[in-house]
Amino acid sequence: MKIFATLARGSLIAYTALFFAFIYIPLALIAVYSFNANPVNMMTWTGFTTEWYAQVLGFKTKISENALYLESTSQLVEALWNSLIIATSTTAIATVLGSAMAIALYRFDFFGRRFYRTVMFMPMLMPDIVLGIALLIFFVNSGINLGLKTIIIGQCTFLISYVFIVVTARLAGMDRTLENASADLGANEWTTFRKVVFPQLLPGIVGGALLAFIISMDDLVITYFIAGVDVTTLPMFIFAMLRRGIKPEINAIAVMMLTFSFLIASLGLYLRSRQK
Amino acid sequence: MRDSIVRLDKAAKAFATPEGQTVTALDAIDLDVSRNEFLTLLGPSGCGKTTLLQAISGFVQLDGGRILIDGEDMTDRPPYRRPVNTVFQNYALFPHMTVGENTGYALEVAGVVKAERTKRVGDALRMVGLEGMEGRKPRQLSGGQQQRVALARAIIARPKLLLLDEPLSALDKNLRQSMQIELKTLQHELGISFIFVTHDQQEALTMSDRVAVLSGGRIQQLDTPRAIYDQPKNSFVATFVGASNLFEGEAGSGQLVTRDGLSISHGRQGATGAATALIRPEQFFIAQADDSTPSLDVDLEQIVFVGSTFELFGRTATGRRVIAEIPAMRRSLVGEIEQTRRARLAYDPAAVHLLPAEAA
Amino acid sequence: MTSIAFRRRAQLAVLLGPVSLFLAVFFLGPLAIMIVTSFLSPGLYGGVEWTWYPHNYGRILGFADPMFEDFDPIYIAIFLRSLKIAAMTVLATLLVCYPAAFCISRLSDRWKNFCLFLITLPFFTSLIVRLFVWVLILRPTGLANEVLIGTGIVSRPLDLIYTDGAIILGMVYVFIPFMFMPVYASVEKLDWTLVRASLDLGAGPIRTFLRIILPLTAPGIAGGAVIVFIPALGNFVVPAILGGAKVMMLGNLIEQQFLAARNWPFGSALAMMVMTVMLVLLFIHVVVSGRRGFDPATGH
Numbered sequence: 001m002k003i004f005a006t007l008a009r010g011s012l013i014a015y016t017a018l019f020f021a022f023i024y025i026p027l028a029l030i031a032v033y034s035f036n037a038n039p040v041n042m043m044t045w046t047g048f049t050t051e052w053y054a055q056v057l058g059f060k061t062k063i064s065e066n067a068l069y070l071e072s073t074s075q076l077v078e079a080l081w082n083s084l085i086i087a088t089s090t091t092a093i094a095t096v097l098g099s100a101m102a103i104a105l106y107r108f109d110f111f112g113r114r115f116y117r118t119v120m121f122m123p124m125l126m127p128d129i130v131l132g133i134a135l136l137i138f139f140v141n142s143g144i145n146l147g148l149k150t151i152i153i154g155q156c157t158f159l160i161s162y163v164f165i166v167v168t169a170r171l172a173g174m175d176r177t178l179e180n181a182s183a184d185l186g187a188n189e190w191t192t193f194r195k196v197v198f199p200q201l202l203p204g205i206v207g208g209a210l211l212a213f214i215i216s217m218d219d220l221v222i223t224y225f226i227a228g229v230d231v232t233t234l235p236m237f238i239f240a241m242l243r244r245g246i247k248p249e250i251n252a253i254a255v256m257m258l259t260f261s262f263l264i265a266s267l268g269l270y271l272r273s274r275q276k
Numbered sequence: 277m278r279d280s281i282v283r284l285d286k287a288a289k290a291f292a293t294p295e296g297q298t299v300t301a302l303d304a305i306d307l308d309v310s311r312n313e314f315l316t317l318l319g320p321s322g323c324g325k326t327t328l329l330q331a332i333s334g335f336v337q338l339d340g341g342r343i344l345i346d347g348e349d350m351t352d353r354p355p356y357r358r359p360v361n362t363v364f365q366n367y368a369l370f371p372h373m374t375v376g377e378n379t380g381y382a383l384e385v386a387g388v389v390k391a392e393r394t395k396r397v398g399d400a401l402r403m404v405g406l407e408g409m410e411g412r413k414p415r416q417l418s419g420g421q422q423q424r425v426a427l428a429r430a431i432i433a434r435p436k437l438l439l440l441d442e443p444l445s446a447l448d449k450n451l452r453q454s455m456q457i458e459l460k461t462l463q464h465e466l467g468i469s470f471i472f473v474t475h476d477q478q479e480a481l482t483m484s485d486r487v488a489v490l491s492g493g494r495i496q497q498l499d500t501p502r503a504i505y506d507q508p509k510n511s512f513v514a515t516f517v518g519a520s521n522l523f524e525g526e527a528g529s530g531q532l533v534t535r536d537g538l539s540i541s542h543g544r545q546g547a548t549g550a551a552t553a554l555i556r557p558e559q560f561f562i563a564q565a566d567d568s569t570p571s572l573d574v575d576l577e578q579i580v581f582v583g584s585t586f587e588l589f590g591r592t593a594t595g596r597r598v599i600a601e602i603p604a605m606r607r608s609l610v611g612e613i614e615q616t617r618r619a620r621l622a623y624d625p626a627a628v629h630l631l632p633a634e635a636a
Numbered sequence: 637m638t639s640i641a642f643r644r645r646a647q648l649a650v651l652l653g654p655v656s657l658f659l660a661v662f663f664l665g666p667l668a669i670m671i672v673t674s675f676l677s678p679g680l681y682g683g684v685e686w687t688w689y690p691h692n693y694g695r696i697l698g699f700a701d702p703m704f705e706d707f708d709p710i711y712i713a714i715f716l717r718s719l720k721i722a723a724m725t726v727l728a729t730l731l732v733c734y735p736a737a738f739c740i741s742r743l744s745d746r747w748k749n750f751c752l753f754l755i756t757l758p759f760f761t762s763l764i765v766r767l768f769v770w771v772l773i774l775r776p777t778g779l780a781n782e783v784l785i786g787t788g789i790v791s792r793p794l795d796l797i798y799t800d801g802a803i804i805l806g807m808v809y810v811f812i813p814f815m816f817m818p819v820y821a822s823v824e825k826l827d828w829t830l831v832r833a834s835l836d837l838g839a840g841p842i843r844t845f846l847r848i849i850l851p852l853t854a855p856g857i858a859g860g861a862v863i864v865f866i867p868a869l870g871n872f873v874v875p876a877i878l879g880g881a882k883v884m885m886l887g888n889l890i891e892q893q894f895l896a897a898r899n900w901p902f903g904s905a906l907a908m909m910v911m912t913v914m915l916v917l918l919f920i921h922v923v924v925s926g927r928r929g930f931d932p933a934t935g936h
Contacts, residue, residue: 016739019732020751023758023812026769029779033772044782097655104651108644116652119659125863125914127870129887130670130907131663133894137673137904138666157663160655180335181368183355185382186433192356195385199372211760218762220873225894235764242768242877254765265760269753354640 027258034251052252076253079237086148086223086233087216090155095209097156098163099201106171120165123158131158132225139226146228154226155216162215163208170204203271210268214261281437281469282309282332286341289327289493301327303493304341309437309471314463316472318480319490320516325473328490329439332471334358346436356385361430362439366446367422369414375401375425376410382433400428403462420451427459431466438463440472444479456483477517481505489513507629511552514631519557521598527551527630536594541570541625550633555623557587560600562609563622571622574598579614586610590619674904684900692905711889715909718886721800722868725807726861729815732808733860737820752820759813767877770806771797774878798880806878807868814867815860822856855925862921870910886910 037047058073101120105113123131135154136146144150174197182192220235227236234257241250289302301324309315317325330336332343334355343350350358361382369378377384380397388396401407404424414422423443430438440459444452460483463470474480480487481501488498489512497509508514511522525534527547532540540553563571574590581604588600600621602610613619677689691701696715700707740751758766773779774797781793796802826849834844872887879885886906893903 012739016736019736100651101655134666134670177368184362187385257762261761
């Protein structure tokens with residue numbers, strides 16, 4: 001019986017190890033192969049090189065002498081810039097609007113509160129392609145030119161929801177008697193908000209903003225539909241590359257993007273764990 | 277008339293339940309609390325005691341009536357403009373502030389300069405025995421220490437009145453008892469009135485100058501602890517505070533006869549009409565079978581040893597339950613009746629309290 | 637009193653006004669226009685004509701416009717295949733996540749938090765990059781085939797990429813956190829004394845699993861199934877990358893209607909089909925979990 005239990009436990013642990021291997025080995029693979037010198041078949045190791053990184057970062061390399069490559073690099077840099085501009089703007093807008101809504105729904109009981117809640121959960125449940133085409137039809141019908149502006153607006157529609165949910169979770173964990181305690185000790189509503197509510201809410205708002213930033217940087221589907229012909233973002237650039245044919249420097253881009261989002265996500269999760 | 281610090285004048289409040297009914301939390305309550313008084317609001321949950329407290333602190337808006345604090349009408353004032361501070365049930369310490377910042381909060385929002393604030397925070401913390409703990413965070417403290425921070429925070433601005441909302445309910449029994457005494461001492465030192473809310477009758481009797489027993493949004497009785505215990509005004513107070521044996525019946529001079537034919541002697545000569553006699557369990561003593569003092573004969577169902585006393589659960593011939601408490605010193609007597617399973621429970625008629633009859 | 641009420645109203649308006657306006661115009665508005673568009677007639681050169689035209693749905697469901705075309709079951713076939721692939725994705729994700737959730741729920745707090753961190757982390761990393769990895773692994777000259785040929789298991793490269801299997805694999809890889817979290821939440825809540833009680837009362841491990849563990853973790857399974865099924869059904873990135881031109885799913889079909897065929901009303905109708913499936917699923921989920929939420933002790 002004991003052997004049986006140990007066996008069951010052992011196989012469960014082995015399974016979980018496999019589970020994590022499934023998640024992380026593919027990611028580790030690109031990290032390794034991003035240093036592979038083989039320009040034709042990326043999964044056949046022919047030697048170590050940092051050339052692809054140099055290439056992506058715009059340093060002069062043997063390959064970059066080639067005019068075709070040079071062009072794709074400048075496109076990449078432009079895509080990266082676009083992504084950063086979009087992510088920064090959407091994060092700012094979505095954080096303000098999403099937090100405001102979270103606070104409103106938490107503090108006030110009003111007619112239509114449930115409706116707002118439902119609307120907030122819709123973008124998270126809807127397949128993003130639906131929102132993408134809806135926005136496309138809307139922008140084209142209302143005569144707005146597709147471009148950075150429409151991407152920013154379009155992304156905000158669902159990023160507000162993410163911020164809302166993170167901030168609401170934070171608010172739900174807050175003790176309402178603390179506000180009473182503050183009022184009892186002589187602080188008016190504004191002082192109470194500034195000194196008691198906001199400091200406790202801040203990790204939630206920062207967390208929501210980080211999440212919005214990452215998701216904005218990563219969004220492909222909605223952006224893809226409303227970007228128009230002139231604007232390309234980083235995920236769109238990679239997507240187009242994948243459809244056209246894979247070049248080795250995509251590995252380097254991928255690794256840099258992974259590192260970037262790992263860092264931001266770790267920072268966010270670290271901040272959250274510290275607050276507890 | 278005593279010097280009044282808080283006066284409630286027909287304070288009324290009703291809540292709507294989610295099921296669509298209305299619950300009367302405060303039923304036109306009149307209450308006067310005097311300066312330097314330790315008043316306890318005692319009652320079961322839902323009796324209105326917390327609502328009453330929140331009406332005074334300003335978190336509940338009255339539907340009707342007025343609240344005066346130190347002669348000033350406070351009815352429409354927000355909580356932050358009332359000279360009243362509260363010790364909350366779960367302390368409500370701000371988790372993102374240190375003990376010092378928590379304690380000094382009332383002074384900070386009132387605009388007291390830093391130097392004076394630091395000094396007064398130190399004084400307040402010393403008063404509750406937490407000297408030098410300014411830099412800690414609330415979560416690094418034990419439950420008892422958190423309790424003390426909450427107390428220091430509430431008294432630092434020298435309120436005219438301190439409200440305590442079941443502040444000891446989260447502490448374990450020993451700590452609770454020592455805090456009871458400390459609170460009482462602190463109240464004397466500060467010289468301000470305390471209104472203390474609890475559902476623990478022992479706590480109420482131990483600490484208070486006066487106790488208000490609440491039920492159904494009304495003050496059932498407002499009296500000194502002794503009067504509450506010895507002369508309850510009605511059967512609710514009698515049963516809620518302490519254990520009791522109640523005998524409803526028709527009172528005559530010196531005698532009350534219950535419907536099932538038991539006769540209870542009492543000391544009130546002129547009594548007539550429907551009434552209820554109260555005999556506390558500890559008023560009974562075990563009498564010999566031929567004893568002539570007023571007594572009840574019971575069949576014993578259960579004898580429980582609880583340390584300082586034996587609790588006797590018996591039934592009269594008419595089937596009525598009777599509880600008696602016999603000091604543990606009398607263990608030989610108890611040994612006897614344990615054999616026979618019968619006992620004659622005698623009592624002193626002068627100690628029997630008569631309650632007026634109540635409409636069912 | 638009235639001034640307080642007024643102040644609260646003003647605060648609410650400041651907090652809620654801008655965001656309400658934004659969402660009404662840019663979220664609810666577009667959805668409404670899409671619904672309307674799905675009932676309009678497609679114009680000849682890609683535009684929309686403002687006439688009532690139910691045959692966008694007819695093309696899918698069997699009452700195609702009698703003037704221009706015969707009913708072609710290709711669209712309903714794509715619809716059904718998308719349902720099938722989404723369902724298989726749900727099943728596969730569940731099978732992958734469920735045992736892992738059990739194991740992780742039994743770890744010490746430190747390890748538990750670390751494992752949860754590792755599982756949520758990929759959610760924050762680029763979707764496209766995570767899918768790209770599988771292209772490298774599955775394509776004919778990719779790692780999987782290199783290994784298979786190198787070890788002599790097969791002599792010629794297998795068709796791994798551009799298959800249903802590749803799509804499901806890609807979706808499982810992407811949707812693991814979506815399934816894991818709700819399943820884990822209900823496994824974590826599981827009261828193990830109930831399992832011990834069941835074993836004590838004579839039920840074997842299998843019966844205990846079926847009668848106790850499975851019903852008690854069912855809410856998490858149902859929640860995970862819904863939030864994996866819906867995005868899987870309408871997904872277009874995974875089939876576009878791992879399905880190539882061979883495997884068409886609803887998502888690709890919709891994309892095609894908008895960016896290639898320029899038949900917006902038909903594309904909108906397809907999107908509405910996805911939305912309908914989603915609403916039906918959510919409705920069932922709410923009704924079933926609502927009923928399960930009935931507590932005999934309190935009567936709520």
